[in-house]
Amino acid sequence: MSKVLVLGGNFAGLTAALEAKRRIGDARHTVKVVSLSDKFLFIPSLIWVPFREREISQITRPLEPIFRRKGVEFVNAEALSIDPLQKVVKTTDGEEEYDYLVIATGPKFNYGALEGSDPKLGHNHAIHYPGGAMETREAFEALVANPGPAVVAAAPGAGCMGAAYEFLFNLEFNLRKAKVRKRVDLYWITPEPYLGHFGIDGIRGGKTMLTAMLKALNIKSMVNTAIASVDERGITLDSGELIESTFNMIMPAFIGQDVVRESGNDLGNEAGFIPVNGTYQHKRYPHIFSAGVAVDVVKPFTTPLPLGVPKTGFPADTEGKVVGENIAKMLRGDLELRSKPFDEIPPLCVMDAGHKEVLIYGNRFFKPRKFEMMIPNPIYDVSKRMLERYFLLKTAAGRSQLP
């Protein structure tokens, strides 16, 4: 009998656990998930929460019933440290032994890297966790009541550029809807070397399309620009220039979770991400797998300012499936594991642009690509809404095998 332990229960962890259980079949082997959150959260829809287009309850689903129906054990706890030599994880709910471990704990938001940017200080707002999105709702409504300059930005090393663009366009759209757009100078400040780089060295036509969109919407953009700090006056750039603003949303840099960074034993790299090979096995510990944002991805390009790789939902789901399949194979003694390196996963994404959308697709995440395209839909943002419904239904039903 073997124990499979999965840390994290969102996109990557949920898929890996359900897929491992489904493919293993044999009830003598156990699959257990330890997750800090007791709910699945469809993070991509958080960009709509500040504008009252979604409530948190509409985009979350309780995890325990999903796992119970599928025969997966669930513990709502935080993993504190991992001992890869003893094969033990210390959690806030006691110790868990494992034969196979999956690390799918997602990102930690590195506010420490940018002075004044921690939302708790009140100068910056956040959209990547429920409490932050709700607080941003209050700040947006205060901006509508008392319009002034606003900045949407990505910090150097930011890991989720696409979401920052989405928020920018949704903010612009909702300011127009509230009939105060003319009284808000809107800025986009980004470390990308050009608009539409997205941390993937762009997609053909993307730079032209984003440049045209920002121009048409009268958004002032600053590329290749590093923010040094944020305070009650606004944003100070590395150059010393102050951009006065009354509302700021700066997408932070992502690092790995404390549980990885503090476990030692060369478990993670310096940033706390897990070095894996194409099978998503740890490079040094073959019984440890990782999936989703927790994985270390090496970029095949450099940029003047640091940029994070957008480890989006599609790769997280794909990697979770590969991990589940490979653990089932190892348990059967089949050592021909499936390999699907990150850069071979297609960059399949919908960028919601506030009543408009852009579909992004290519055959590989990084260049060179055989084909790549960005298809704008200027009429209505329907695709992400459909994707959200589909994913929440699929998740509630525990159907990890579905695309």
Ligand SMILES: Cc1cc2nc3c(=O)[nH]c(=O)nc-3n(C[C@H](O)[C@H](O)[C@H](O)COP(=O)(O)OP(=O)(O)OC[C@H]3O[C@@H](n4cnc5c(N)ncnc54)[C@H](O)[C@@H]3O)c2cc1C
């Ligand atoms: C605002 C925003 C919008 C986005 N929009 C899109 C989009 O439109 N399309 C797209 O494809 N991607 C989008 N993404 C990216 C997408 O959300 C991520 O790719 C996805 O969430 C990664 O899944 P994950 O499972 O690796 O990490 P997460 O979803 O972050 O899940 C990590 C899980 O681990 C748990 N955890 C953390 N630490 C511990 C611990 N120590 N012990 C136990 N459990 C722990 C957490 O509670 C959580 O359940 C967006 C991201 C953001 C922030």
